[in-house]
Amino acid sequence: MEPSPENLKVAVRVRPLLSIDRSQDTIVYFGENEEIRVSDGEHYISSTYNKIFRPEASQDEIFDFVSPALGQTIKGFNCTIFAYGQTGSGKTYTMFGADWEMNNPAAQIYYENGAQMRRKSQLESIDHPLDNPIKQGIIPKSIAMLFQNTQEKEITYYSSFLQIYNEKIYDLLQDPRRDKALNIRESKMYGIYVEGLAEFVVENAEDCFMLLAKGDRNRAVRQTRFNHHSSRSHTIFQLLLERDKANKRGVLKKGKLNFCDLAGSEKYDKENTMAHEHVQELTKINKSLSALGKVIFCLGTGNATHIPYRDSKLTRLLQDSLGVSTRTILIATVSPSAGYAEETISTLKFADRAKQVMVKIKKNEISATNDELVLKLQREIQHLKSILNLKRKGGLEELNKEIWELREENQKLKKITNTYTIEEVEKLKVENKKLRLELQHNGLANDVEMTYQDSDINSPIYDTQESNQHRRDETPNSQKMRKYSDFSPNVTGAISPSSVGHSRKAVCSQCGQFPPCEHIPGSQYKRSPPSSYYSTYRSTTNSLESRISKQHSLPKKLNIRYKMHGYAVEDNGVDEEIKEQETRQKELKQIRARLGQLAQIESFRKQKFKAELEKLEEEKRKEDEELRKRQAEEAKKRKLLNEQKKLVNTYKEAKKFQLEEENKKMQRFKQEAEMKRKKKTEEQKKMIEEYHAKKRDVMRELEEYV
Ligand SMILES: Nc1ncnc2c1ncn2[C@@H]1O[C@H](COP(=O)(O)OP(=O)(O)OP(=O)(O)O)[C@@H](O)[C@H]1O
Incomplete structure (x- = not known):
């Protein structure tokens, strides 16, 4: 039946005036039938909601x-x-x-x-x-x-x-x-x-x-x-x-x-x-x-x-x-304060x-027999079992012999998922929960990849030392404050990369992978890990080893699961032969027995992935180092260049100053020469005039005499 539509429910809560409010006048008024009004002379809005x-x-x-x-x-x-x-x-x-x-x-x-x-x-x-x-x-x-x-x-x-x-x-x-x-x-x-x-x-x-x-x-x-x-x-x-x-x-x-x-x-x-x-x-x-x-x-x-x-x-x-x-x-x-009229009106409009x-x-x-649901449950069970198995058996060594068998079992498992009964699915759910609880009660890692950094270390209030000191000095009240912050998923029992196989086996010289692989005898396994594995890993790749090695001792509290992206069933075909109820039940039993081992294979792949990751991290570290060196050299060159630039600038300024001084000198010299020239001309003019005056006097005397 098509579901009937209903309105989004909206309530408005008006908080009391607080001393921090920029105005202590209120502009919010309440009417009947869940009506609210905001009015301050400049603004006005009135509306009703499901609840005020x-x-x-x-x-x-x-x-x-x-x-x-x-x-x-x-x-x-x-x-x-x-x-x-x-x-x-x-x-x-x-x-x-x-x-x-x-x-x-x-x-x-x-x-x-x-x-x-x-x-x-x-x-x-x-x-x-x-x-x-x-x-x-x-x-x-x-x-x-x-x-x-x-x-x-x-x-x-x-x-x-x-x-x-x-x-x-x-x-x-x-x-x-x-x-x-x-x-x-x-x-x-x-x-x-x-x-x-x-x-x-x-x-x-x-x-x-x-x-x-x-x-x-x-x-x-x-x-x-x-x-x-x-x-x-x-x-x-x-x-x-x-x-x-x-x-x-x-x-x-x-x-x-x-x-x-x-x-x-x-x-x-x-x-x-x-x-x-x-x-x-x-x-x-x-x-x-x-x-x-x-x-x-x-x-x-x-x-x-x-x-x-x-x-x-x-x-x-x-x-x-x-x-x-x-x-x-x-x-x-909303706040009732007159200081926030615009904000209050905008909130009410949004609510409207x-x-x-x-x-x-x-x-x-x-449906309980939905294929995807069954697969999801199986994957989770595999994942949880892998953690338990690895813990119980202490490693992966004995698994190498059986890997090729498990591959076949895995195929069978996939073929029969769509013939599960409701009871079986329910059992899977119960098994899933039981495994989680077993992990929880054993205090094992909630997820091999999952680790946790105590956020108190990163709290903006304390640095690590202060935090430790703070905890030593804490009062009953501060303990109360911390009561809700002490949760941290425990990593005790998490598998460190060196303890699970890689340290014992050398990488295959032909394919560069850890055995088992197609080149090293006794191992037939060469399928790539399921995508879910990578996605789980993607969520936790951040310096995994260092985080695991921290071995927090905080109490284990809860288990965890990640939503995994893109795990797909590669083969959903129905195998006619295994449709028979009895055979199916029998196979189911066997497969369940193998599930744990299958999970261990996953863990093995994870270890391989981890090693690759470490290699990549190492390469990245080297690249970073080189980059740092290059940057340092460039900085040095830049510094040298700047110094040279400074020198050139100083020289230019000195040269400019010198030129200006010379120009001034030259102008002074020109002015003096000009003045001298003018003075001389004046004197000559004066002498000529005197000469002419004398000449006129002599001529006049001569004329009188004549
Ligand atoms: N109904 C209320 N009664 C008494 N005090 C209130 C009420 N609502 C809020 N306060 C006080 O107002 C202050 C601000 O409240 P709160 O931090 O909840 O606001 P907020 O909307 O979450 O703000 P922000 O978006 O900045 O985080 C707090 O000191 C809070 O104690």
């Missing part, structure tokens, strides 16, 4: 508004809740909770110039919002509710947390330094997803809280003019619920919950000089919010032929939520347009 929350509204009231949609996730519906509003208007307060800044107090400590700012010591004396349900925002309350309501149900939860900073996506749980930007992909199986984003299996609300707090500590924050602790990135905390058992129709349900706390829009501050980074953040934030506005506008008109989802990472990621198949709730947050958006909501159901 006044400044005195509690966190519980907000949660009551969203909770019915959350409950639907368990039934297989997706739900996205996002907070939109100007910087400092209360988005983080609404989504995460009151006093949430104590979870990541970096900005306050860094900028010690705000009068209203709470200092670290003050923050430490406050209850952590995750410990106090009254303070909790939508996300922690939703987590608590979901786990409470699904205690009896067989559901596996996966959780991930990402941020979009400067138009790049980063894993908040894996990448505190923002080293590796992730890409968005789209597939039939997952819809739109972020490749390489870590998804943690969470068993209870506490696990989720830890991820939430840990991830948030890695979020980019900065002090803005109107918020001492402004989030400078959009974040999406995702909770995926997957039913372990199929229903009577043989269908497996899953629901996805997205909590999106957008970075606040902000105007360029002409009065204060903003740091370059701040301007860059501001530009990117405003650009992505304007892309979101455009998308909402197009969706609101209802007849746009092209929706520009690809204009920003944010809209691309929210594509599923804005338009198709997801129940979406927008919470627009969002009201018009129609969404067709449909359940996420997948």
Whole structure:
């Protein structure tokens, strides 16, 4: 049945006036039937929404508004809740909770110039919002509710947390330094997803809280003019619920919950000089919010032929939520202060347009015998088993003999995937979960490739030494603050490259690969590794060995899976002979027994890949070295050239000065000569006149005499 469309739900939350607000006059008024008015003589807007929350509204009231949609996730519906509003208007307060800044107090400590700012010591004396349900925002309350309501149900939860900073996506749980930007992909199986984003299996609300707090500590924050602790990135905390058992129709349900706390829009501050980074953040934030506005506008008109989802990472990621198949709730947050009339009106206009958006909501159901699902489960099981097997057997050596057999088994495995029964798929799901738990309880690595850097090392507050010192000196209050930040997937038991075979075997002289290969006896195996292997690796290639060798001793908490891009079934043909039920069951048993070994092959390939990677890294290091040398030489040459230029300039100036002096001398000389010449002419003139006068006198005397 075609799902019926429904409007995007929109609520407006007006926060109380705060001392940091630039005006203490209010311009927001409330009418009946969820009406809100903004008027200050210059501006006017009036509109109604699904719900208006006044400044005195509690966190519980907000949660009551969203909770019915959350409950639907368990039934297989997706739900996205996002907070939109100007910087400092209360988005983080609404989504995460009151006093949430104590979870990541970096900005306050860094900028010690705000009068209203709470200092670290003050923050430490406050209850952590995750410990106090009254303070909790939508996300922690939703987590608590979901786990409470699904205690009896067989559901596996996966959780991930990402941020979009400067138009790049980063894993908040894996990448505190923002080293590796992730890409968005789209597939039939997952819809739109972020490749390489870590998804943690969470068993209870506490696990989720830890991820939430840990991830948030890695979020980019900065002090803005109107918020001492402004989030400078959009974040999406995702909770995926997957039913372990199929229903009577043989269908497996899953629901996805997205909590999106957008970075606040902000105007360029002409009065204060903003740091370059701040301007860059501001530009990117405003650009992505304007892309979101455009998308909402197009969706609101209802007849746009092209929706520009690809204009920003944010809209691309929210594509599923804005338009198709997801129940979406927008919470627009505003300040009542007269100082932000324009921003408040712009937020309300955005909310107005969002009201018009129609969404067709449909359940996420997948047939339990779906080929892709079965393959996905098998791959995950292989992957988990490989970790367990490697740990139990202590290496790959004995595998070399059996590799050629496994290749055949692998083919068979692929041929029979589309004849699985529901019960078998359910068993696979249970096996998958059991393996994860076994890994968890054994304290083994959650993923051979997966390692974790303690984000406290990278925290903007402490450097490593300070951090250690801080921990030694910490008070009960600071321990409380750290309670939610101590999660770190353990790497104890992770396989270091030198311990698993490569050190024992030399590279084949003909093909340059580690045995087994076609040239070294006893090994028939030469297929290239599945693409999933590479993609898993792609997500963690960053100085793997050094990270593994760190051997963190932090307590193991959760397991992890990565969404893998592009694994494909090479052969889906049905083998007629294995259609017989009994034979199939028998083969299935054998294959399951082989799965572990198959996984070990994968690990072997990974080791090979690792070695190649190291080689590449070494080459890169050498290239970098050469580049550095070249750059140093060039710098030296540049310096020499500059010195020579300086010398030439000095010489030129001296020459110029000399020429000017000579010119002046010459002019002086000319003037003197001219004066002398004039004087002489004058004297001669005078002498001639005297001569003529005398001559006239003599002539006159002569005439008189005559
Ligand atoms: N409803 C509320 N009641 C009391 N204080 C609030 C409320 N909403 C927000 N605040 C306070 O306002 C300040 C800014 O809130 P918050 O950090 O949630 O804003 P934001 O919209 O997330 O800002 P940015 O986009 O800059 O991150 C915080 O100190 C917060 O405690």
